[in-house]
Amino acid sequence: MRAATITRFGDPSVFETADLPQPRPKAHELLLRIEAAGVNRLDHYIREGGVNPDLTFPHVLGSDAVGLVEDAGDDVAGFAPGDRVIPMPGYPTDPDDVGAEVLATSSSYAIRGLAENGTYAEYMTIPARWTLKAPEGVSSIDLATLPMALITAVRAVKAVGDVKEGNTVLIHAGASGTGSFMVQVAKALGARVAATVRSTAKRDFVESLGADLVVGMEDGALDAVRDWSGGGVDVAVDNLGGPSLARSVDATRPLGLTVLMGNVLGLEATVPVRSVFFPQKRISGTLMGGADDLGWGLEQVRAGTIRPTVDRTYGLNEAAAAHERLAAGNAVGNIVFEVA
Ligand SMILES: NC(=O)c1ccc[n+]([C@@H]2O[C@H](COP(=O)([O-])OP(=O)(O)OC[C@H]3O[C@@H](n4cnc5c(N)ncnc54)[C@H](OP(=O)(O)O)[C@@H]3O)[C@@H](O)[C@H]2O)c1
Secondary structure, three states: OEEEEEOOOOOHHHEEEEEOOOOOOOOOEEEEEEEEEEOOHHHHHHHHOOOOOOOOOOEEOOOEEEEEEEEEOOOOOOOOOOOEEEEOOEEEOOHHHOOOOOHHHOOOEEEOOOOOOOOOEOEEEEEHHHEEEOOOOOOHHHHHOOHHHHHHHHHHHHHHOOOOOOOEEEEOOOOOHHHHHHHHHHHHOOOEEEEEOOOHHHHHHHHHOOOOEEEOOOOOHHHHHHHHHOOOEEEEEEOOEOOHHHHHHHHEEEEEEEEEOOOOOEOOOOOOHHHHHOOOOEEEEOOOOOHHHHHHHHHHHHHOOOOOOEEEEEOHHHHHHHHHHHHHOOOOOEEEEEOO
């Protein structure tokens, strides 16, 4: 099968199109013919070598895909050849961890494409239990934008953020893969949403997603968010990390919650201790999500409450160009490989 592989860590030029053996489904697994595969910032971090230094090469990146069931191993029920399905972008590899209360805290939890080969390929296998039926009426290109960003957004905003109707919510990088879905999840839950953008060119896009207030990221920009929310937002979701964390905490009201879920601006953060415990604020991490989170998000997509945004599509032989675009930060919404 054709796949976009990396044979070493490095810049986007490390991609090579290769012919790899087609995987065969084991018991309880499906073989999927991938129609489209989504690109996430995590893929960029893995390619650079900053996430899994023990990777074996050649490696196929990618956590997101939509595909058609081609074949199944023994003991698979409920799927037929030709079913359009969405594989979970991460899941426990040990069946004993299936019942974990929070999936991504189980010891065998693995994000697809991080160690095991991922989705930048014509075929993949996956345990059938970690596969969801795709909503009808949505194109495979649109569907491929969803899994990682949507599952993360639903868990961050709805489950961990516990956002309710009437809450005020701050979402960083509202034009990013994750941010664009977090804005929409918060709106779907009935919240009033403020979002940040780095460049004014992305302001219209974030407003079109439903954001009530869009501000820049320059010093003092979050003063406008505090004024708008009447003294601080109920929930801030921070996908930037680094110096953004202290700014997010500062933008929340007393007893407010900051949900931390990304590190675009850095892996280290300094937060004034009293700015947290005097006003009794909370900071909570979140990683990925469960099948119920993705299922809720897909239902919103089917109903039209949440819409995918495709930035640009590429062929598998254009992986370097796709990652260059991601690295340059020019994408609005999600980059997708059109595979079949
Ligand atoms: N916790 C989880 O489960 C989880 C899941 C998925 C992703 N993540 C993490 O979340 C983060 C975002 O992921 P993503 O897929 O949404 O990324 P993405 O689509 O590549 O977007 C990154 C965004 O970062 C912003 N940005 C880049 N450089 C910046 C700077 N110097 N100052 C301010 N903003 C800057 C850009 O904002 P503009 O659009 O305004 O230029 C861009 O939209 C990553 O760290 C990723 O690893 C975590």
